[in-house]
Amino acid sequence: MKRRLQLFLPLAIFLGLCLMFYVALFRDNPGELPSALLDQPLPTFELATVKNPDRTVTRESLLGEVALINVWATWCPACRVEHPYLVDLANKGIPIYGVNYKDDQPEARKWLKTLHDPYRFSINDKSGSLGIDLGVYGAPETYLIDHQGVIRYKHVGIVDANVWKNDLEPRFRHLKEKALKATANNHEEEAI
Amino acid sequence: MVAEAGLLALIIALCLSLLLSIFPLVGSYTGNIRLMNQARSLSWGLFAFVGFSFLCLVWAFITDDFSVDYVARHSNSLLPVQYKVSATWGGHEGSLLLWVLILVGWMAMVALKSYRLPPELSARVLSVMGMITVGFLLFTLLTSNPFNRILPFPPEDGADLNPLLQDFGLIVHPPMLYMGYVGFAVAFAFAIAALLGGQLDTAWARWARPWTTVAWVFLTLGISLGSWWAYYELGWGGWWFWDPVENASLMPWLVGTALIHSLAVTEKRGLFKSWTLLLAIFTFSLSLLGTFLVRSGVLTSVHAFANDPERGVFILFYLMIVVGASLTLFALRAPEVRSRISFSMASRETLLLVNNILLTASAATVLLGTLFPLLLESLDMGMISVGPPYFNFVFVPMAMLLAFALGFGVLLNWKNGSVKWLISQTRWIFLVSIIGGLGFSLFYGESFLISEVLAMALVLWIVLTMIRDILNKTQNIRAKNGLMEALTRLKPAYYGMHLAHLGLAVTIVGVAITSGYSSQRDLRMAPGDRVTLGEYQFRFDGVRLQPGPNYTSEYGSVTVYENGRQIAVLHPEKRVYTAQQMPMTEASIDPGLTRDIYVALGEPLGDDGSWALRLHIKPFVRWIWLGSIFMGLGGVVAISDRRYRMKVRQKVSALRPSGNEGVASA
Structure with missing residues (x-):
């Protein structure tokens, strides 16, 4: 009888796996930003840059323009x-900031x-601390922030021409227009 | 209209597969031979209808019918025609249809060869395959219909096939891979049929063996094609990335390899019966799991298809029904008694047991590495990524142990053997291998690497034990009739085994030397600049614009010299595909048996025509894939063994009254 019970072991392990998959499928859809973070300001941080370890950047360093933040x-x-496409976007003048996530610096x-x-x-x-605050699921991920540093959209996975054209660019343009209007209003107020 | 005809054919196929999964099975229990025989015609009908449906989709691609949503998303009127055909399986829906087509193709083949099987068994095998088909056809029709129309306003032109997929390697890679994945469904069906019938003798193993080997050959070649494609197409010279989807194909391969070996033990010695059944279930389950991982979007990967939770849920439930039911059946029906057949410590059985443990353990570590991020996440313990360091750390040592065990395994005989004899056979080989490995690493390349010593020693070990074994096996006849005569008397299955093992050795050579001694330089070059890397000189001759059929290319020229003599002109490209404005790097390679010269274009730098260039010299990289061709050949040679055709002959001779007996009675 004991041997017979042992034969159920593969089934038990498999059912455990299924449970895990089920949870994974029904977590917040990873392709979309969890509602908790949507329209929230970027978390504060104080970290070095990859190219220059002596240079410290903070949340404020990312403000002022509508930009992409790419976790890599x-x-x-x-x-x-996705890297060559990001190079392409940067050449077109899209501001992109990188978050080098849990990586070997050299x-x-x-x-x-x-x-x-x-x-x-x-x-x-x-250490991945900024990643945790941002709610990073894994690399690559790309966040869209507005000029005030508010997270407006998040894309999980590769950014390619399709993703840019369909998901990111329309939002990017929209935010840019809004940013322009806002600054124009400010100027008007100042003028008055 | 063609698309509607394709859809209709698919619906008819679903009905046929439902009939197939019920009636022959009922017939096999009630002893109704007519119901059982339905299985064959139903299988052929299924194949005809799914085949027709697939052709309809191909037709929609060739004729640029952009009112079909799937075609509009994956093709373009400018796409060269061979890529229009291969675009059929360039996305989720079409590749799923290809998967179903291959499944029913295997089924039709089984039906064709089923006349030599007992009718109950063939009916059950085909029924089980029919059930698998029902699931996949439902999946296609309910969540992933490739024939959906965009009406009333179809787009004027399609969005084009992903440029990464516009390549010869990608025309053949998916069909090969699916042939392998789905081929394991045959072994699975045999195992389930054996469990259903309760006939757990060794007969099922004998029947399932050639099918498993063929599937394994396809999977081997499919994986290696994928790796070759990544090497030349992704443009950074890597050939394996431990990407979740690569892992998804490696796991069934590892367990399938274990299955081939354990089927041998079950067939020849009647041992490991339950274990072999379990492996057959595992192998196909891992193929299904791979499908789930790729298509549900639970893991992020280079290969990810457009993901859709609805599809994920469907496959997960499908997986639960198929695998859950098979494992329950296994738990209820698998032979409980321990085999009474004994074997000694130093016997082929023991070594094959070691082989099975190592292969399944390595598959388990790959599974763990692939799923660990998911596990942590579903437990809400944060997110981590498991990268190549983990896989190399756990996988490489196990592969090395496996290669070491292989040497003993081929030398030993079934059942009996003594440790003393084994030591006397291998001590010199062992010594020569170590010295050879040390010697290689001392004299080859610039640095001494312990990993190279080990790898090359193992290669020598595999080859020398193989030669030793051939000498042992031919000993008697060689003395009498000479070596050639002795060699021709060995069986194809025996040669197949050695050929496949030799393939492993060849692959190890490629992996070890490429990983240890590749050289690479990334540099800025202006037209006319020269640079030396290893024993080669490179001259950059500039970049010009050149139009392609559906892209424009920045077409570079690099001339390669060896000792002042020109040996190659390479043309690395950067293409921008018109429809998607997507940039692609096309590396240019001068292939060679002992080294590849690999040149890729980076970015343009400055106005003087300077470019960033990446130059690689990759010694012996081709051996990685050459080895898999040997493995594949080994499999093909092994199944050509007449042993697998004997069943028919025995039947024929049983029908004919034997001449000798006639004489005796007269």
Whole structure:
């Protein structure tokens, strides 16, 4: 009888796995920003940059323009795939900031040197603390922030031409127009 | 109209598969031979209808019918025609249809060969495959219909196939891979049929063996094609990334390899019966799991198809029904008694047990590494990513142990053997291998690497034990009739085994030397600049614009010299595909048996025509894939063994009264 019970072991393990998959499927859809973070201001932080470890950047360094924040790492093959497209976007003048997530610093510097650096700067998030505050699920992820540093959208996975055209660019343009109007209003108020 | 015909054919196929999963099975229990025989015609009908439906989709692609949503999303009128055909499986819906087509294709083949099986068994096997088909057809029709129209306003042109997929490797990689994945459904169906019938003798193993081997050959070639594609297409010279989807194909391969070995033990010695059944279930379950992981979007990966939670839920439930039911059946019906057949410590059985443990353990570590991030996440313990360091750390040592065990395994005979004999056989080989490995690493390349010593020693170990075994097996005849005669008397299955093992050795050579001794430089070059890397000189001849059929290309030229002699002109490209404005790097490679020269274009720098260039020399990289061709060949040679055709002949001779007996009675 004991042997017969042992034969149920594979089934038990499998059902455990299924439970896990089920939970994973019904967590907040990873493709969308959890509602808790949507329209919230960026978390505060004080971290070094990848290229220059002596330079410290903070939340304020990201403000002023509608921009993308791209979470990347050298251990992530998908980041390799999206990298050339990010370089392309940067060449078109889209401001992109990097968050180098739980990565090896010499490797990351080598990556930026050999594959080109699309980022205004990359924040060194070695411990992953900024990642936790941002609600990072994994790399690559790309956040869209407005000129005041409010998170407006999040994309999980590779950014390619399709994602840019369909998901990111319309929102980017919309936010940019809003930012322009806001500054124009400010000027008017000042004038009055 | 064609798209509607395709959809209709798919619906008819669903009805046929429902009939197939019920009636022959009922017939096999009630002893109704007519119901059982329905299985064959139903299988062929299924194949015909799914095949027709697939052709309809191909037709929609070739004729640029952009009112079909799937075609509009994955094709473009400018796309070259071979890619229009391959775009059929370039997205989720179409690749799913290809998966179903291959499944029913295997089923039709089984039906064709089923005349030599007992009728109950063939009816049950086909019924089980029919049930698998029901699930996949429902999945296609309910969540992923490739024939959906965009009406009344179809787009004028399509969005184009992802440029990454516009490539020869990607035309053949998915069909090969699916042939492998789905082929394991046959072994699975045999195992389930054996469990259903309660006939758990070794017969099912003998029947399932050639099918499993063929599926394994396809999977081997499919994985290796994928790796080759990543190497030349993704543009940074890597060939394996431990990406979740790569892992999803590696796991069934590892367990499938274990299955091939354990089927041998079950067939020949009647041992490991329950274990082999379990492995057959695992192998196919892991193929299904791979499908789930790729298509549900639970993991982020380079390969991710457009994900949709609805699909994820469907596959998960499907997975639960198929795997859950099989494992329950296994738990209820698997032979409980421990086999009474004994074998000694130093026997082939023991070594094959070691092989099975190592292969399943390595599959388990890959599974753990792939799912660990998910596990932590579902327990709300934060997010981590498991990268190559983990996999290399746990996987490589196990692969090395496996290669070491292999040497003993091929030398030992079934059942009996002594440790003393084994030591006397291998001590010199062992010594020579170590010295050879040390020697190699001392003289080859610039640095001494302990990992290279180990790897090359193992390669020598595999090859030398193999030669030793061939000498042992031919000993008697060799003395009498000479070596050639002795060699021709060995069976194809035996050669197949050695060929596949040789393939492993060849792959290890490739992996070890490429990982240890590749050299690479990233540099800025202006037209006319020269640079030396290893024993090669490179001259950059600039970049010009060149239009392609559906892209424009910045077309670079690099001339390569060896000792002042020109050996190659390479043309790395950067393409921008018109429809999606997507940039793509096309590396240019001068292939060679002992080294690849690999050049990729980076970014333009400055106005003087300078570019960033990436130059690689990759020694022996081709051996990685060459090895898998050997493995595949090994599999093909093994199933050509006439042993698998004997069943028919025995039947024929049983029908004919034997001449000798006639003489004796006369």
